[in-house]
Amino acid sequence: MTGTLDWENIILGFRLTTKDFLETVLGSLSESIIVTDLDGKIVYYNEGSEGLFGYRPEEILVRSIIELGVRKPNVLAEMRKGRTFRGEVLLRRKSGERFPAHIICIPLRDRSGAPMAMVGAARDLTEEKEVNRLREFNENIITSLNDGIQIIDKDGIITFANKRFEEMVGRGGGELIGRHYQRFMDRNVLESVGGSMETLHKGADKKTFEATYITKDKREVPVLISSSRLYRNGNYDGMINAVTDLTEIRVLKEELYQSEKLTLLGTLAGEIAHEVNNPLSGLILAVQMLIDDAKEGHIERKELLIELKDIENDAMRCKRFIEKILGFSKMVPEAKGLVNINDTVEEALALIQRQAKLDNVSVVKAFSSRPLYVLGNANQLQQVIINVVNNSRDALFPEGGTVTIKTSAVAAKGKRWVCLEIGDTGHGIPEGITGRIFDSFFTTKAKGTGLGLSVGKKIIEDHGGTITAQNLQNHGASFVVTLPRKRWKMSK
Numbered sequence: 001m002t003g004t005l006d007w008e009n010i011i012l013g014f015r016l017t018t019k020d021f022l023e024t025v026l027g028s029l030s031e032s033i034i035v036t037d038l039d040g041k042i043v044y045y046n047e048g049s050e051g052l053f054g055y056r057p058e059e060i061l062v063r064s065i066i067e068l069g070v071r072k073p074n075v076l077a078e079m080r081k082g083r084t085f086r087g088e089v090l091l092r093r094k095s096g097e098r099f100p101a102h103i104i105c106i107p108l109r110d111r112s113g114a115p116m117a118m119v120g121a122a123r124d125l126t127e128e129k130e131v132n133r134l135r136e137f138n139e140n141i142i143t144s145l146n147d148g149i150q151i152i153d154k155d156g157i158i159t160f161a162n163k164r165f166e167e168m169v170g171r172g173g174g175e176l177i178g179r180h181y182q183r184f185m186d187r188n189v190l191e192s193v194g195g196s197m198e199t200l201h202k203g204a205d206k207k208t209f210e211a212t213y214i215t216k217d218k219r220e221v222p223v224l225i226s227s228s229r230l231y232r233n234g235n236y237d238g239m240i241n242a243v244t245d246l247t248e249i250r251v252l253k254e255e256l257y258q259s260e261k262l263t264l265l266g267t268l269a270g271e272i273a274h275e276v277n278n279p280l281s282g283l284i285l286a287v288q289m290l291i292d293d294a295k296e297g298h299i300e301r302k303e304l305l306i307e308l309k310d311i312e313n314d315a316m317r318c319k320r321f322i323e324k325i326l327g328f329s330k331m332v333p334e335a336k337g338l339v340n341i342n343d344t345v346e347e348a349l350a351l352i353q354r355q356a357k358l359d360n361v362s363v364v365k366a367f368s369s370r371p372l373y374v375l376g377n378a379n380q381l382q383q384v385i386i387n388v389v390n391n392s393r394d395a396l397f398p399e400g401g402t403v404t405i406k407t408s409a410v411a412a413k414g415k416r417w418v419c420l421e422i423g424d425t426g427h428g429i430p431e432g433i434t435g436r437i438f439d440s441f442f443t444t445k446a447k448g449t450g451l452g453l454s455v456g457k458k459i460i461e462d463h464g465g466t467i468t469a470q471n472l473q474n475h476g477a478s479f480v481v482t483l484p485r486k487r488w489k490m491s492k
């Protein structure tokens, strides 16, 4: 038969087909196939239709196709005109539930070629629509996120980037897709970024790290990247990176830092008044006595010199104090220089000792006998010490107690460090909050701002050091600051 098999033969074959054959073929299809007359009366309904609509054949046969929801568009009218119909319609199951479906309806013709019946096939679109809806929903979320999203494959090649990421790095999707993820990063961060990604390659599930992008117009964009491993069918398949622009956060942090300084200045104002007022009063009194003596004309030269020396001393004391305050309040952090940490502690204590005395807090100093140099900014380091000692003072309130400040030289990790320990005999850090005390705005005090330690930590980290906290065995808390130690000679 193969040699003579052409369309005419096939059509003839179909004409001679038995009802049994047709029913077996149509019945075995998983799709829904229905045959109606031109009035819509159902004359054939296969098993696939049972699955789709829920009716048994005996329930639906000879009833109208309209029962299955086919009302609009008027498919039967199309059949009568001899036209094929294909399109999306809403159908109805036995349960009354409506569902979207794709249907194809073909007119069956009689011997004269006139339409006499309709064969319809329907496919349920519910799942497809749901998948599309979900995909659209996900895409919407990802495009409208305020964070940049980037997906990279196992070789580090970018396979997806959302709008926000494109904006952040100032490049269109076309320039990003297919490129290596490090391509637009600042060279200086590549080593540390590479290290972080390596830990992910080796099996860590998540990693957060900082990096810097360089935009097309050469702007630096500091970012925080949260990177997580992606899996496909259970196998490691690349990385998804959520990228947060830190530019604004950095500005805010700087502003906070400045405002924290202003707050401290406020509390210092009382002490300034006191520190300056005392020598000033003495100075004025001495000058007045001198004037009186001079008027009466009986002052000796030796006595005059002693009085003038005292006046000079008082004036110098005021001047030095004012200078210190001015330095402290400068808006732009001064450059770093070689600083003896023992001096810095002394200077910081000078600024807060009056209040400490009033609160019954005695300060015990256990300084290293030799100077301990660090490369730093004395004003900033003073601020850290003041913040920590003020916290101790708060923890000792109202009974008072002791604050011990110890400085020492230590060696660790193959390097030399200066170690500064500030311990108190207060109530200690409440259990469960140790991990949060360095967070900005974390406070347990009614009038606290929660900035003291976070500003302190920023300063110490800017100096290449660390600050940690722990509770002491008996009671009280201890803060340990370490800073890279410098030799005096190195600065010269």
Ligand SMILES: Nc1ncnc2c1ncn2[C@@H]1O[C@H](COP(=O)(O)OP(=O)(O)OP(=O)(O)O)[C@@H](O)[C@H]1O
Residues within 6 Å of the ligand: 387, 391, 392, 395, 424, 426, 427, 428, 429, 430, 437, 438, 442, 443, 444, 445, 447, 448, 449, 450, 451, 452, 453, 454, 476, 477, 478
């Ligand atoms: N020496 C300490 N003993 C016990 N708890 C402490 C000590 N130092 C800090 N803390 C805890 O850490 C929290 C955070 O301290 P931080 O200095 O950052 O803010 P604050 O002191 O609450 O407010 P601010 O310093 O702005 O006035 C404090 O509220 C306190 O609960």
Ligand SMILES: [Mg+2]
Residues within 6 Å of the ligand: 387, 390, 391, 451, 452, 453
């Ligand atoms: Mg504080």
